Amino acid sequence: MSATALDQSALRQEDSFIRGLRNRHRFGAIWKRFFQGATIFGLIALILLTFNVLNRVFGYVAIVNRIEPSSLSDRPLEELSAEELGVILIESAGASFNPRIGLANLIPGGLGTQNSNYIANRDNPIGELIPNVPAEYAAIPLGEITSEQATTILSTIATKEDLLDLVKLYVVGEKVGDAWSLTESLFNRAAIDEYAAANPNAKIEFRNWLSLTFLSNRMSDNPLVSGIRIALLGTVWVLVFTILVAFPLGVGTAIYLQEYSTGDTWLERVIETNIRNLAGVPSIIYGLLGLAIFVRTLEPITQGRTVISAALTMSLLILPIIIINAQEALRAVPPSLREASFGLGATKWQTVWRSVLPAALPGILTGTILGMSRAIGETAPLVIIGAATFIATNPDGPLARFTVIPIQIYNWTKDARPGYGEVSAAAIVLLLIVLLTFNAVAIYLRQRFRRALQG
Amino acid sequence: MTAQVQQVQTKTGRLTAYKQDAADQININRRARPFDDFIRALLLLAGIVSILTTIGIVIVLGNETLLFIQQLTPEGEPAVTIGEFLATTEWQPVGYKFGIWPLLEATLMTSFVAILVALPLGLGAAIYLSEYATRQVRDTLKPILEILAGIPTVVYGYFAVTFMTPLLQAIGGDAVQFYNTLSAGLVMGIMILPTIASMSEDALSAVPRLLREASYGMGATKFETISKVILPAALSGILAALIVGISRAVGETMIVALAAGAGPNFTLPPNFLVGAETITGHIARISGGDLSYNSIDYNSLFSLGLALFVFTLLLNMLSRYISNRFREAYQ
Structure with a gap:
């Protein structure tokens, strides 16, 4: 009689131990999932980080020009010689292009955007700002130089690369209207079409931002030609x-x-x-x-x-x-x-x-x-x-x-x-x-x- | 030499005389070659450069901080007092207001969020890698986590601005400003996660196998062994990892400079959804502009740098003290 009772209580104990053991294992399994999840989180973070960057390297871009480059020359701007670029600049001087601000573009190690470059350096003699300026102009402060003088200086010291930048920035007025990431370009064409409808003069093209010209170009105020x-x-x-x-x-x-x-x-x-x-x-x-x-x-x-x-x-x-x-x-x-x-x-x-x-x-x-x-x-x-x-x-x-x-x-x-x-x-x-x-x-x-x- | 000696011995037999000659030539008591001494001195000099670096940091930060304290307002009053620096809540160099709290609060807020992310996830990943993962899995996953640690911080800053902030804004709506400490803190958490994971993993793997086996022998489950035996045994190593993580979060610059905010902002209670500038973010923004030497702005940056230097130095020393004590426990 008493022996059976003992057996039963032992069984009950064993039963509760097994149940407890099962719970303990279940509890451990939940934590194991958490530890696994933490490791996977690190991987996901790395993938997201890479994807987020790569996603922005390719995609559609809307280019907005003030003047079409084809109206300036029948050849692409990149193929023009320094003289031809200079002529384009001089012709548009006074209208869209201020030669003094163009000159501020050439100050080495300036402050950033060309306009702020000009404003910050208005009172300094031009010879101190740009080392290779012809001696007769060197003492004139940047702000007091005339358009004609500025044009002359530009044509003597600016390289072809400088002139091309200036033409694109000021004459053509090329800028990015909007840019879309790769996923947006593939799966959200509606937004791009909407933009195109609202801005009929915008030229929309697919662009690889990490191109060879990106590697070989210098930095510029214009992200389209800016390089590393x-x-x-x-x-x-x-x-x-x-x-x-x-x-x-x-x-x-x-x-x-x-x-x-x-x-x-x-x-x-x-x-x-x-x-x-x-x-x-x-x-x-x-x-x-x-x-x-x-x-x-x-x-x-x-x-x-x-x-x-x-x-x-x-x-x-x-x-x-x-x-x-x-x-x-x-x-x-x-x-x-x-x-x-x-x-x-x-x-x-x-x-x-x-x-x-x-x-x-x-x-x-x-x-x-x-x-x-x-x-x-x-x-x-x-x-x-x-x-x-x-x-x-x-x-x-x-x-x-x-x-x-x-x-x-x-x-x-x-x-x-x-x-x-x-x-x-x-x-x-x-x-x-x-x-x-x-x-x-x-x-x-x-x-x-x-x-x-x-x- | 020996060959010569033998030659001499066989040819002439005048061995004794030759031995005398040789002894004159080789004097073992002679000092080592001067060239060796010169090299040794040169190498020591290289070592001293690192001491000079520390001395340089202390002198530069200390000196500029002294100049900062001595600066006067146009009215001839002291521009800043130590009490004002440590106890007021407005940082406006233009108005001669130099209370460190708005900057310190932002630093503490971003670091707090970062640790909140990095400690559980980093420790979790460390436990998985050291206790659960097979050797193959560990050998694949560990280098991948190490890549995360090698990514430059400015890239994390880009991630915060172009991914995390838009994500938070999509979730939280207008309450989330473009610059906010939450976004910067979360991304900073991802940045220090691999540091905490890797240091904690080292600490966990250093726990002797005997302890694990004893625990299994007592009938403990795997998780019970981890939580009640291994973690307490590795606690000091994990603490050291945590402290190094905090020190990295406090000193981190580029993420907060890009994502946290561009102006001191003291909020009470702390608001994680609005912009605020941290100590490091402030130093980066002010010195990035055209800064004139000897201005009070310039001097004030170094006082902030001194506060940062002392704080991180204490944290790092504490971390090493803790992990050294841990190492002794098992030897």
Whole structure:
């Protein structure tokens, strides 16, 4: 009797345990879904980010002209010579084109849009604004120059590229009326047709914003002809000087800390801790440091807001990345390699230079590439030290004014006028392609490095 | 050398004399080569550059902040006092009003939203990758998340302006302004998600297998093992990840410069749907224009930079302290 009761209570207990276990497992399964979902969220974010950019690179665009280019010449404007473009400009002077504002277009490293360029510089002598102006006009302030004088100066110093820009901007008055993304172009034709009906003079065409002309053109106030060339060259110049400074300093520090330092002296400990701290300093702080030291204090050497100031700022920023990665690469070199070298009677430096460094080189290069991709994408410090917003000429050395691709993306993204979101997207795709290439090389090197040390 | 010695021995037998010569040539007590010392000094010099960087940051920020405090209004009164800087809620350099709170509030708001997104999702992804995913899945997914970490912040800014803000406006209607801290915060959350995920994953994988096996042996389910054994064991590593995440959110510039707003705006209670300028956003906007040196605007930027530097430095040091203590626990 009592035995059965016991059995039953045990059964009940087991029954409730099984039910409880089932609940516990169900509870765990729900959480597993959440963990999975969190991981998938990251993937979706990446896909959305890429899609959102690519979607804006292709699509229909409505181009609105004040005057049809065909009424100016029977050939396409791009094929005209500098003289012919000059004639078109002079003929329309006074009507749609103000030569003084056209002249303001040529000021290197100006303020942005051409009109604000003119307004900001009205009182300055033209010779100070544009270096190669003929001497007889150099002392006249920009605002007081006559139309005829301005036309003469333009025809002597403007390049064909300048003149083409001016004709398109002021005579043809070409601008983007509206632009549609790829999905809108494919699935929302109604909106485009509606726009076309409301603006009969608008020319609607399908456009690939990341074209070869986008790569080769300089920046312009007109998103249709605006390009990335000057910013791309700026990125290359800044990157080259950044690496020239950061690579020897970074690798040198890493060698010292890893091969020479015993970690006993206070100086060695301070350097080590300091590098970890520097790695966490927000990039904008490096911008303030660069502004105060390289742009201002060292102005006699760096000439202010130039490529070299930007490169020095950037190299301080990526120094911790290079050091930490190079240290790791050196640490991975087996001690037997060093011992063998010492055993043959090599000195410390001979060992480091001939045995340790060659073995660690792929790892060091991987870290350097990671630092470089950081330098390519970093924007904030260069905004702070004052990258130019508008430059019409290629940067030609360490003392040139500069802009870089991310700065260009920043400026175009800030601009709400139609067409700017699209050129910005094209620049982003270019930037991402460059970064992806760099990272692919880094991953390849890392794998080769691993195999070499194991084999 | 040995070959020479043998040669000498066999040819002439004057071994003793030669040994004497050799001993004169090789003096083991001689100092190492001067070239090696020179290289060593050069390398040390490279290391010192990083210390100079820190010293440079401290001097520049400190010096300009001192100049900022010493600035006078046209009436000859001090333009700013430390009390005013820390306790008032209006930032208007033109009117000599320098209260850090509107900027600080926007920084805290965007960072708060970012952590709200990045902590649960980042930790969730870390748990999935370290505890549930097979090796193959982990090896595919981890590099993809790392790509997310390598995307430049200005691209995230573009994403905030062209995707997140229109999305929020479609949901919230007119209440959502074009510039708003919510959009910037959400996108910033996506940006720091991989950082938190990757650091937390390291912390979780460092928990010894013994602990897991003991827990299974006691009859715990997988989730119970994770929530009651592994997470507490990895807590300090996860905390360190969280703090690094906060520090990155506070120092982030481009997303907030593009999406959060272009003017200081103090709201009480905090309104996430309207524009407000963060500390970093303000520094970027003001220094981007034509700024004259020694003006009070210029000096004030460095005082904001100093506040930012000290805050992020403390966070990073705290994070390292916590993760170092954690490492000792298992050794």
